[in-house]
Amino acid sequence: xxxxxxxxxxxxxxxxxxxxxxxxxxxxxxxxxxxxxxxxxxxxxxxxxxxxxxxxxxxxxxxxxxxxxxxxxxxxxxxxxxxxxxxxxxxxxxxxxxxxxxxxxxxxxxxxxxxxxxxxxxxxxxxxxxxxxxxxxxxxxxxxxxxxxxxxxxxxxxxxxxxxxxxxxxxxxxxxxxxxxxxxxxxxxxxxxxxxxxxxxxxxxxxxxxxxxxxxxxxxxxxxxxxxxxxxxxxxxxxxxxxxxxxxxxxxxxxxxxxxxxxxxxxxxxxxxxxxxxxxxxxxxxxxxxxxxxxxxx
Numbered sequence: 001x002x003x004x005x006x007x008x009x010x011x012x013x014x015x016x017x018x019x020x021x022x023x024x025x026x027x028x029x030x031x032x033x034x035x036x037x038x039x040x041x042x043x044x045x046x047x048x049x050x051x052x053x054x055x056x057x058x059x060x061x062x063x064x065x066x067x068x069x070x071x072x073x074x075x076x077x078x079x080x081x082x083x084x085x086x087x088x089x090x091x092x093x094x095x096x097x098x099x100x101x102x103x104x105x106x107x108x109x110x111x112x113x114x115x116x117x118x119x120x121x122x123x124x125x126x127x128x129x130x131x132x133x134x135x136x137x138x139x140x141x142x143x144x145x146x147x148x149x150x151x152x153x154x155x156x157x158x159x160x161x162x163x164x165x166x167x168x169x170x171x172x173x174x175x176x177x178x179x180x181x182x183x184x185x186x187x188x189x190x191x192x193x194x195x196x197x198x199x200x201x202x203x204x205x206x207x208x209x210x211x212x213x214x215x216x217x218x219x220x221x222x223x224x225x226x227x228x229x230x231x232x233x234x235x236x237x238x239x240x241x242x243x244x245x246x247x248x249x250x251x252x253x254x255x256x257x258x259x260x261x262x263x264x265x266x267x268x269x270x271x272x273x274x275x276x277x278x279x280x281x282x283x284x285x286x287x288x289x290x291x292x293x294x295x296x297x298x
Contacts, residue, residue, distance in 0.1 A: 004068065004162070004195030005238035010090065010102045011065045017092050017100065021124040022059045026052040030119035030136060037083070037139045037154075051142045054078060055122070066155050067194040079149040081141045082131070088138035089117075094127035106132050158194040162235045167193060169228040176216045176224060183219065183227075184212035184285045193231070198288050199266045200238065204230040206265045211297045212290045213283065237262070265291045 028034055031048035035041050058074040065071065072080040082088075089103035093113055101109055108115045113130050120131040120140060131140060143149035159175070160167040175192045176183075186192055187201050196204070205212050207230035210223055219227070241262075264274050269282035273293040282291045 003197040003200055004065075004235060005200075007068045007070065007084075007195075008065055008239050010084075011063055011070050013100070013102050014070070014090060014092075015063045017094075017127070018124060018129060019060050019062055021126055022057065023055050023122050023124060024057075025121075025123040026055045027121040027123075028052055028119070029114075029121070033119050033131070033133065033136060033138060034140050034142065037141060039137070041139075047142075050144075051140070054142055054144055055080065067158055067161070067190065069154075077146045079143040079146065081139075081143075081149075081154060083139050084133075085135075085137035085139070087133055087135040089132040091130040091132060092127055093130070098127075103132075104134070106134055157191055159190060159192045161195060162193050162231050163239075167228075167232075169225045172228050173221060173224050176219060179216035181216060182213045182285055183210060183216045184288075184290060186216045188286070188288070196231070196235075198290075199263070200231070200234055202266045202291055203234050203264060206293060206297060207234065209297055212285055212292055265293065267291065 028048040028051055031045055032041050032043045034051045035044040035047050055074075055078070058076060058078055061073045061075045063070060063072055068083060070082045070084075072082070074080075084090075084103050087104045087106075089101060089106055089109065091099065091101040091109050091113055093099050099113070106115075106117050108117065109130075109132055113128075114121055115132070117132040117134050118130050119133055119136065122129040122131075131138075141152075141154070143152065160171065172192070176186065179186045179192075181189075184201055184205060187196055187204075188198070202212065204227060208223065208227040210219065210227060265280055269280050269289075269291045271280055272278065273280055273296055276293065276295050278293055278295040280291050281294050282289055284290065
């Protein structure tokens with residue numbers, strides 16, 4: 001699943017291509033994807049029709065991001081939230097035949113659009129935007145007004161963004177003070193800081209010198225300050241270079257992110273620690289493979 005830096009770069013790419021354009025037609029081929037956000041969704045033909053009718057004729061005002069969600073805002077106040085999950089993809093084909101694909105690569109999309117994995121089609125003034133998804137875990141949620149969007153409180157359990165000005169070391173100290181779980185689990189739970197996944201949590205904990213299975217409440221103020229600095233530096237750097245793209249994720253211009261070249265521990269179990277040369281070890285924390293240095297991290 002893409003993490004914050006990858007989604008942010010996809011958002012920026014979409015912003016360049018479709019902001020200001022009007023949606024002329026919408027076709028929902030797989031109603032399940034617009035019927036809800038849970039892992040188990042009941043297909044609603046009514047919601048699919050509301051989706052098509054509600055977005056037809058709307059002009060894209062701007063595109064935002066919250067955690068790993070992409071938020072399309074329209075001039076009328078309507079809102080569309082999209083989460084790519086494991087295998088979602090956006091593909092844009094301009095009237096000049098220019099084709100730009102962002103998200104998880106789907107080989108057939110390189111040659112054919114739409115295709116068997118195309119589930120939602122937005123026909124715009126100067127091109128067509130396709131939502132493709134091989135495993136169909138992603139979702140697209142339509143809200144007819146800002147009031148309905150805010151009423152749904154979609155992000156009520158989300159913590160601060162790591163790039164939010166309010167995400168300070170003092171905020172992190174307070175947020176972790178009464179947490180009893182393992183620090184990696186707490187950071188990945190999204191209610192303290194949102195948008196961080198396996199890659200950036202492992203890298204941040206290594207840089208801060210903290211073992212991922214430490215109890216969050218056991219961290220001292222200095223350790224939390226180090227963790228805060230590590231998160232900030234790593235996320236800013238990853239956004240700048242386009243994310244990690246450690247597996248199949250692509251940015252909207254088809255390039256891969258370059259931060260994978262800078263990983264110190266993620267995916268490197270058994271290799272020597274880049275600081276002390278001790279072999280890196282791995283363990284499972286909440287079913288997620290976690291890599292760490294048993295000497296540098298305490």
